[in-house]
Amino acid sequence: MSDRSTGHAIEAEGLVKTFGKTRALDGIDLRVPAGSVYGLLGPNGAGKTTAVRVLATLTRPDGGSARVFGHDVLREANAVRSKVSMTGQYASVDEDLTGLENLVLLARLLGHRKPAARARAEELLAAFGLTDATDRQVKKYSGGMRRRIDIAASILNTPELLFLDEPTTGLDPRSRSQVWEIIRSVVGHGTTVLLTTQYLDEADRLASRIAVVDHGKVIAEGTPGELKSSIGSGTVHVRLRDAGARPKALSVLSLALGTAVEPDADPVSLTARVDGSDFEASTQAARALSELAAAGIVVDDFSLGQPSLDEVFLALTDAVPAASAASAASASASAEMETAR
Amino acid sequence: MSTAATTTSDVQTVFVPSPETLGAVLAPGARPPRPSAWSASVTFGWRAMLKIKHVPEQLFDVTAFPIIMTLMFTYLFGGAIAGSTDAYLQFFLPGIMVTSVVMITMYTGIGLNTDIEKGVFDRFRTLPVWRPSALVGMIFGDVLRYILAALVILGVGLILGFRPDGGVMGVVAGIGLLVVFSFAFSWVWTMFGLILRSEKSVMGVSMLVLFPLTFLSNVFVEPSTMPGWLQAFVKVNPITHLVDAIRSVMAGSPDASSIMWTLMWSAGFVVVFGFLTMYRYNRR
Numbered sequence: 001m002s003d004r005s006t007g008h009a010i011e012a013e014g015l016v017k018t019f020g021k022t023r024a025l026d027g028i029d030l031r032v033p034a035g036s037v038y039g040l041l042g043p044n045g046a047g048k049t050t051a052v053r054v055l056a057t058l059t060r061p062d063g064g065s066a067r068v069f070g071h072d073v074l075r076e077a078n079a080v081r082s083k084v085s086m087t088g089q090y091a092s093v094d095e096d097l098t099g100l101e102n103l104v105l106l107a108r109l110l111g112h113r114k115p116a117a118r119a120r121a122e123e124l125l126a127a128f129g130l131t132d133a134t135d136r137q138v139k140k141y142s143g144g145m146r147r148r149i150d151i152a153a154s155i156l157n158t159p160e161l162l163f164l165d166e167p168t169t170g171l172d173p174r175s176r177s178q179v180w181e182i183i184r185s186v187v188g189h190g191t192t193v194l195l196t197t198q199y200l201d202e203a204d205r206l207a208s209r210i211a212v213v214d215h216g217k218v219i220a221e222g223t224p225g226e227l228k229s230s231i232g233s234g235t236v237h238v239r240l241r242d243a244g245a246r247p248k249a250l251s252v253l254s255l256a257l258g259t260a261v262e263p264d265a266d267p268v269s270l271t272a273r274v275d276g277s278d279f280e281a282s283t284q285a286a287r288a289l290s291e292l293a294a295a296g297i298v299v300d301d302f303s304l305g306q307p308s309l310d311e312v313f314l315a316l317t318d319a320v321p322a323a324s325a326a327s328a329a330s331a332s333a334s335a336e337m338e339t340a341r
Numbered sequence: 342m343s344t345a346a347t348t349t350s351d352v353q354t355v356f357v358p359s360p361e362t363l364g365a366v367l368a369p370g371a372r373p374p375r376p377s378a379w380s381a382s383v384t385f386g387w388r389a390m391l392k393i394k395h396v397p398e399q400l401f402d403v404t405a406f407p408i409i410m411t412l413m414f415t416y417l418f419g420g421a422i423a424g425s426t427d428a429y430l431q432f433f434l435p436g437i438m439v440t441s442v443v444m445i446t447m448y449t450g451i452g453l454n455t456d457i458e459k460g461v462f463d464r465f466r467t468l469p470v471w472r473p474s475a476l477v478g479m480i481f482g483d484v485l486r487y488i489l490a491a492l493v494i495l496g497v498g499l500i501l502g503f504r505p506d507g508g509v510m511g512v513v514a515g516i517g518l519l520v521v522f523s524f525a526f527s528w529v530w531t532m533f534g535l536i537l538r539s540e541k542s543v544m545g546v547s548m549l550v551l552f553p554l555t556f557l558s559n560v561f562v563e564p565s566t567m568p569g570w571l572q573a574f575v576k577v578n579p580i581t582h583l584v585d586a587i588r589s590v591m592a593g594s595p596d597a598s599s600i601m602w603t604l605m606w607s608a609g610f611v612v613v614f615g616f617l618t619m620y621r622y623n624r625r
Contacts, residue, residue: 056467060624081469082375092464094388096395105391108384109468111373127366129356137395148356153464158367178358185363 009034009069009161009192010055016063017050017216024050026216027064032194032209034069034160037187039207040196043317047216048196049089052163055194056086068161085154086163092150095139099130099149102138107156124152128182144175151182161192168202180206200313214317228306234281235305236272236288241298243267252295256288274304381474382481385465389482402448403490407441411497414561422562427502434498435587436560439519439580441494442487443555446523447547449483450530454540466622473619480527487523491516507593514595515587518603522583525607528614535621559584579606 010032017025024047032038040048053059055066057077065072071079086092093102103121112120125134128148133141138149147167154162164183168176183206187193197203203210204224212220212227220227236257240249246263253272254261261272274281285304292299376384393399414437419426423433453476456462465475495503495512505512530547537543557571558580564572575581582602589596 053463058463058466078469081467084467086464086467088460088463092460094392094461095459096392097388098395101391105384105388106464106468108387109376109381109465109470111376113373116373124366127362129358144356155367157372158370174355178356181358181360182363185358185360185367188360189364189367191367 007034008032010038010066010194012051012055012064012066014064015051015054015061015066017047017054017059017061023216025054025061025064028213028216028218030066030211030218032192034192035187035190036208037183037193037195037206039203039210040194040213041198041200041203041210041313042196042213043198046213048213049165050216051213052086052165052194052196056084056163057081058086083160084163085157085159085161087147087150087154087165087167089166089169093138093146093153096137098135098137099125099141100134102149103153103156106153110157112156120156124156128152142175143171144178147171147175147179148182151179151186155186155191158189159191161194162186164193164195166196166198168197168199176202212313212316220312220316225306227312230312234274234285235311236274236285237301237303237305238270238272238292238299239266239301240268240270241300245297246270248295249292249297252291252297253288256291257284268300375469378471378474381470382477385475385478386481387478389479390485393482393485399448400486400489403445403486404493406445407437407490407494408497410441411437411494411501415501418561430498430501430503432588433561434494434503435515435591436558436584438491438494438498438516439584439587440555440560442490442519442523443526443580444551445486445490446483446527447530447544447551448486449480449527450532450534450537450543450547451540452483453479453531453534454537454543457535458540472623473615476531476618476622480524480531483527484520484524487520488516491519505591505593507591511591511593515591518583518586518590518600522579522603522607525610528610528618531618532614532621535618554578554580579603582606 008031010030012028012030015025015028015030016023026047028047028051030051040051042048050059054061055068055073057073057080060074065074067073068080069083071083073080094105097105100118100121103124104117107117107120108114122131122134125131128151130145130149130152133145133149138146141149151164151167167183168179171179180202183193183195193206195203195206207224209221209223210227211218220230222230236253238249238253240246246268249270250261250263253270257272257274259272259274261270263269264271274284282304285302289299289302292302411434415426415430415433418433419429423429453462456479462475495516505515507515529550530543533543533546537546558575558578560580564575564581567575579602582599583606585596585599586603589599
């Protein structure tokens with residue numbers, strides 16, 4: 001058995017990977033606890049895909065080291081390969097073959113004999129709602145079906161660690177929620193999932209820990225809650241009954257909260273940041289609500305929440321280019337690289 | 342787009358992942374042992390067969406192209422070089438068979454390059470199987486195309502009047518040598534398929550290598566009329582040895598020296614380019 005004692009599925013230190021002059025990975029450290037979904041969050045070209053490729057033994061790092069369940073990704077690549085599965089951003093099943101043929105092929109390569117391979121393939125197709133598409137070429141699948149066959153191909157042998165590289169990019173909302181449901185089931189069965197995504201709501205919903213990656217470095221790490229409270233303020237959202245009352249509500253709120261209030265795109269909504277401790281924030285919010293009532297403004301919805309991950313993300317990723325213009329330039333070049341690949 | 346949207350409308354139900362059914366397929370069963378190198382390679386060969394089944398158009402280059410080559414050169418050069426097309430054909434057919442099949446080997450590199458582009462190879466590379474098996478299997482599939490192309494040319498030749506003295510055995514042995522050499526030569530293209538960025542550049546490099554290699558040989562004419570420096574190249578060209586070997590076995594008088602050279606060249610290609618290919622494959 002693997003290195004379960006440390007409880008880490010992945011331990012990476014100082015991973016570096018350069019493509020020409022661009023540093024796609026600029027010293028990434030990761031510790032992924034076993035048995036959960038770990039999110040790698042970052043903009044395009046941040047180095048997420050490169051990190052996953054290194055950990056899945058597809059790319060050799062130029063520096064640093066990484067272990068998957070205690071096995072070194074370079075020296076014990078085959079041991080790592082027998083524990084992991086990978087679902088890439090791009091189709092990684094054969095488009096020319098049918099769904100069934102793809103799964104049978106991979107099952108055979110994992111050592112299943114012919115009848116067992118076929119049985120396993122059919123079982124998976126059924127569980128992923130692809131029975132009707134069994135004998136259809138994968139290139140004729142819709143985006144959601146493709147992603148499902150891709151994930152099905154990754155769990156032919158239930159892996160201990162599953163890499164999902166932007167599994168919902170380009171999917172419609174229904175297909176996204178199907179994929180989310182599948183991911184929850186996979187984790188529920190003890191598989192560790194390393195999920196890369198550029199969608200904050202996805203990381204928020206699925207991941208129990210998140211590393212925010214930008215310019216090939218981890219710039220923040222923690223639970224979604226920790227990341228949100230790290231930028232230290234809450235947000236008040238107000239939705240009015242009547243759009244006409246918004247200018248008045250805006251001035252009432254900024255007086256009561258003592259901060260800038262932003263009108264949202266929705267003509268009846270307003271958002272304000274409240275600083276200070278949780279207690280101060282809630283007293284301020286309560287006062288704001290009663291002032292609105294006193295001013296005769298009808299409020300349909302009033303909420304005080306932590307900042308969204310979007311706000312955290314923007315706050316974190318904004319800070320870096322300002323700190324070093326040079327690394328920003330290299331990151332934009334690596335963004336091009338990732339798009340080109 | 343959901344399942345329902347793309348498959349024919351009406352009564353199709355939308356897929357709702359259920360924890361029970363997913364749970365059943367996720368329960369880790371007993372892991373089968375790793376497949377052997379041979380079994381993994383054959384499985385990849387099966388994939389190549391399936392691709393031919395789904396995209397039969399790809400067989401165009403192993404059927405139409407060789408037929409055109411054979412007809413074109415037989416009638417173009419036959420009278421001028423040997424006095425009659427019939428006489429020329431006895432000399433020329435083994436040579437054009439080699440030219441056509443060796444030219445087809447470049448599709449190995451193109452196919453590999455396309456696979457990499459599409460991401461299929463990334464999945465194969467994360468499997469705990471014998472590393473070269475994906476490539477060996479791919480070339481197994483290509484060997485079927487080589488045999489097909491050779492048979493097509495043989496058929497055209499027999500119709501036009503090719504009468505090999507070596508009989509069935511001689512012809513089978515000749516095609517056997519050709520297949521062995523082409524299998525080995527394919528490793529040159531797997532290397533280029535891994536190194537070069539696009540399908541087009543693989544095609545470009547292949548043409549650059551294949552045209553001189555096949556034309557500057559004894560395929561079309563006897564080298565004795567060529568200038569000395571060209572004869573020197575023709576003499577060491579592996580295609581010349583291969584054509585000599587095949588002509589000799591098809592004529593029923595096997596030439597041990599050229600057969601030896603052919604087998605040595607084949608072994609050399611596998612060792613050198615197989616190694617370079619796997620080096621690139623592991624370090625991509």
